[in-house]
Amino acid sequence: MSDTHVVHTSEGDQELAPRDRSSERELLLETGAVLRMSEADAAKAIAEAAGTDEETFLLNMGPQHPSTHGVLRLMLELQGETVLRTKPIIGYLHTGMEKTGEDLNYLQGPTNTTRMDYASPFFNELVFCLAAEALLEVEIPPRATWIRMLMCELNRMASHLLFLATNGMDLGAVSMMLYGWRERDLVLQFFEKVTGLRMNHEYIRPGGVAVDLPDGWQDDVLFILDALPERLEEYDQLMTGQPIWRDRTQGVGAITPEEAVALSATGPVLRSTGLAWDLRRELPYLAYDEVEFDVVVGTYGDVFDRYAIRLNEVRESMRIVRQCVEKMPPGDYRVQDKKVTPPPRARIDESMEALIHHFKIFTEGFRVPEGEIYVAVESPRGELGCYLVSDGSAKPYRMHIRGPSFYNMQSMPHMLHGGFIADAVAVISSIDPIMGEVDR
Amino acid sequence: MADTETDEVVEEEPVAPAERHGVPVAASRGVAVLFPPIEDYLRVVEALRDEGFAMCVDVTAVDYLTHPGRSLPEGVPAERYEVVVNLLSLEGRERVRVRVQVPEADPTVPSLFALHPGTETPEREVFDMFGIVFDGHPDLTRILMPEDWEGHPLRKDFAIGRIPVQFKATGGTGK
DSSP, rough: TTTTEEETTTTTEEOOOGGGGSSSSHHHHOOOOOOOOOHHHHHHHHHTTSSSSOOOOOEEEOOOOOSSSSSSSEEEEETEEEEEEEEEOTTOOOOOOHHHHHHHOOOTTTHTTTSSSSTTHHHHHHHHHHHHHHHHHHHHHHHHHHHHHHHHHHHHHHHHHHHHHHHHHHOHHHHHHHHHHHHHHHHHHHHHHSOOSSSSOEEETTTEEEEEOOTTHHHHHHHHHHHHHHHHHHHIIIITOOOOHHHTTTTTSSOOOOHHEEEEEEEHHHHTOOOOOOOHSSOOOOOGGGGGGOOOOOOOOOOHHHHHHHHHHHHHHHHHHHHEEEEEEOOOOOOOTTTTOOOOOOHHOOOHHHHHHHHHHHHHHOOOEEEEEEEEEEETTEEEEEEEOOOSSSSSSEEEEOOHHHHHHGGGGOOOOOOBHHHHHHHHHEEEHHHHHOOO | OOOOOOOOOOOOOOOOOEEEEEEEEEEETTEEEOOOGGHHHHHHHHHHHHOOEEEEEEEEEEEEOSSSSSOOOOOOOOSSEEEEEEEEEEETTEEEEEEEEOOSOOEEOOOOOOTTTHHHHHHHHHHEEEEEEEEETTTOOOSSSSSTSSSSSSSSTTTOOOOOOOOOTTBBBOO
């Protein structure tokens, strides 16, 4: 009897029974966030519950759904409109890319990895090439490094503009969708001019980049940099200050820094909680220690913070791109090591050696010394890593890509717990998952 | 002991392999790699977490069935599978790797879920792709493949799969 304790609330003092009087199921409903039930059991539970007056019910959201950002299926345990526990079910886009990677040589490898995170393809190519080059122990010329950095930061801008577009539309600001695509198209047109493709470029290759930047590229980039700031101000006005937007995003899907680190979340999800962890600043790669930029950090770990971080990261990326335009060094765009880089096509007519190298590189591929390595870059979604095991042959023995969205998805049940289904749309959108790298 | 007449290599005392937290450690391109046996796996990861490696960045596995020969430090017996864990220290800005040898006969490894809840989905992926069982995992079911799939795709003896193609000139199926 004396186990009860009194809580002072705004409606007067309330007496609470001791916690051990709650059944295990009630405790789970109150505190549990992750639903761990196999799909077969869940299907049975859904079928049995139909027509009964159960307190909670299971609902499938997806895999075909306008707001689940690709083929993501969420099994939600709902009590009314409140989400209790969630199970994200993935694998609908699994195409065995890691197995395919074991069958392609290192020159073909980027064509495979680039399609994993298809919204930021340069990063996938970059991480694979950095891993291969680290095992090869070749030094990349400075111009190639700066070109890679330029393309990656432009890609970050394009990916975050895609986020702004889809996030806006998911939360009701439908015109944001078109504005985001319009800006993203400027960047994609520049990519087409340089690499020949708007997406999935296979531009970053082991040894450097495929071709040099075309003449007049500075003007094209500066055109983008001049057009964007004003448009970003417009989006700030359209969304950030708007009361409906704030109501739908502030305080929704909050996560603490300890939870984020424990759940291996990286990128804007981790930075929204207040931890200023950005691989470009903390463990720099390429030439990020030679450019000035700020790391954008949130405070509350909610949807609004993640939106604001990505909006401001576009501005920071513009700063980096401007510095790339100013500081681009002259020189080679790929390493001159004949065993790694194919010779220029014109040389094949003149030199036997060039012909043989060309033949060997494009049929067998170049061999990479035996070893294993893990390399990571900061993609728009978080830490994108590549664990590469080589057996001395021309094809990777094992290629594993650590896709940041795969890990960020683990925080999703914890963000959704206790919210409404409508908040689920906001939360999924704020994590910005790309199912290609979740499923590979 | 040193041979000063010629340039031959000096015969040194045998050097014990380096150790960290009681298990062999090697350096792989600037990153320390620890090789605990399965019995010491949890203890080593916990010791690393206490040292500051708070985030488990990646859990994956490799099937060394058709590998010609990998370099392992002395005293580490080579098994068919290896579970590879990459850890990150945010304050120390440092990475460390843990590689556990997993025998083919009994591919069971303790789960890291209690130490790092963020290993829930990657361990499911390793189970799905390689068939390595994680003791203590709360929900060890397939994640990428359908739940009723048989076989473990990333094993080296699981064929990559081809669609048979009929070529007009030759007739019959392609490779």
